[in-house]
Amino acid sequence: MDVVYFFCQQMLLSVVPLLIVALGGIFSEKGGVLNFSLEGLMLAGAFAGAFFLRATQDAVSGNGMYFLALLVAGAAGMITMILQGIAAINLNGEQIISGMAINLLIPALTIVIARAVIGVLQVGYRNVFRIPETPFFSKIPVIGDIFFKNAYISTLVGLAVLILSIFVFKYTRFGMRLKACGEHPQAAASMGINVKKTRYTGLLISGFLAGLGGLAFVVPNATEYSATVAGYGYLAVAVVIFGQWQPGHILWASLFFGAIKTLANVYTSIPFLASMGASNYLFKMTPYVATILVLLFTSRKSKQPAALGEPYDRDDTA
């Protein structure tokens, strides 16, 4: 049983960032703007958040600061996302190319900045944010063991983001309008919706969540920022497609990918897998092969927004 709890606790460390970042992805894509830059946004958020934690740790520390750092990370993601906004919304550029550029730019830029400011490329900080046991809640059977032991507050943040996303897309006027911009921007415009502004708003929310998710990945999974989020941003793009752009489905998709990723990370601690003697690299390869296999079966009936990746030009309506 301990192995199961251990696995579930470990799995949350992968699932939560994937969930937050993939939900961030749909805020952009539901509005019709491709978000291929999730990896770069995660890196921007993780870098800014780690830097913030490093700068403030001697004055205050603890989970309040972690929460603040998550907000800082979100802001950094948001600022980075403006680059995609300019290229995709203002200049009607090639969205995949600008997204790829962000993915390549941010790791290099953060290395250059970190080297210039602190001398090394790793941004280290005192990692004191693991909560070994939450008072009261950890006593609840099963749930307490999984969610409230060795927990991070980012798990709760992830849950909040999920509920909010479902609510926004289902019940709010903004959510409806955003979807309209992604399905048929000309029709949306004819109803008096400002397409560019709505898309920009979605884009900025997307950047915020992806940046936040970046720090939510680095803090539980690493002791420092070292210009990598282990390809989670790319996995999140796959989660968006596998989750068919629906917040509820994205939860299941994140759980699926998170489970496989966790298996690759912790198989040495699980007796029967460790005894198989298979190559370490076989486990590392599994999440990516699984993604391809899963997409093989889901790609045909894709529910992607009809106008995804298409620039909106007011002249088209004429």
Add this chain to the structure above:
Amino acid sequence: MDKPEKASVRFLTSESAGSLIAAVITIIIGLLLGLLILLIIAPTIALPAFRMLLTGGFGKIGVLSGIGRVLYYAVPLIMCGLAVGFTLKTGVFNIGVAGQYVMGLFAGLYVGISCAGIFGSFTWLAAIIAGAAAGGAWGFIQGVLQAFFNLNAIICGIMMNYTGLFLVSMIVENSKGVYVRGRGWTEIVPDAAVIPRAGLNNLFGNSTAANLSIFICIALCIFAWFILKKTTLGYRMKAVGLNAGAARYAGISVRKSILVGMLLAGAFAGLGGAMNHLGASGTRYAITDALPSQGFAGISVALIASSNPLGIIISGIFIAFLEVGGVGMQSFGLDPDLVDVITSVIIYFCAFSFVFKYLYFKLAARLRRSE
């Protein structure tokens, strides 16, 4: 009355001139932003460091070793650029180049190290052909996934990259005679498997690894240009790239175009990987969890050249030139990653380079009217 236009005017108003101008503008913006970052992070040494970046590729005055080094660096960049650009012409954005590159690199090293006894002094040739075959096979698998299973090309490419990387690590680890246990790297490539220098060492000095492969690169770029420009196959591929629906309606097989494009692109990238690692003597491959940067640099090489195979030769040499300069910047205590910042800024501006093209043509039209 229309008078016949002069050749110079015809060129200046042509599509290629627009692409060229757009490329130059994006490069200048990229370099200026690089300079700006240098001025912010290290104001005192910014200018000499930037000069090193721009001139380091020439090496010391009177010695051609810098240029020799640039030509060695350019080989994988040109091949990866060609792998991206060739498929871009058929409308597929090939992000799987890094995986195809690793596959080719591994097959090349494997044949080079373990088959030297069979092929004798032609081992290098057998090795790079093996590299091309392995890269081509990996590209072909990706092509099948895209053409027959409707997989998103981007996701497919990324997943194939990581799968290829870890697959190679797994095979290397289990290859007796190739892998050095406990060190995490392969044996040194034997001399028979090192690509001949073709006299370039007399020109650039023995310290640089410039070799025959740069000529193979150029020949393959011309070959790709020929296919795209002069053959029915190339015509069909371009038609699919411009409008897949219309091409299908005209009886052109979209699937075949994607498959052929990915097969050849994979072979180019694989060859690039093999030629890079067999180009210098004494190289090993160390197992790593990071994708080779050349795969992504290939994207900028292709985009700067607007995917024109002949332009890719020039843009590949240009990026190699910056990389050599970037290595030189380390003597100022600066990180060579600044070069990656500059190339990614260039890629970013390539996303809307048509804006620059548009402005240029507007300007050109106004100048012509005022004549």
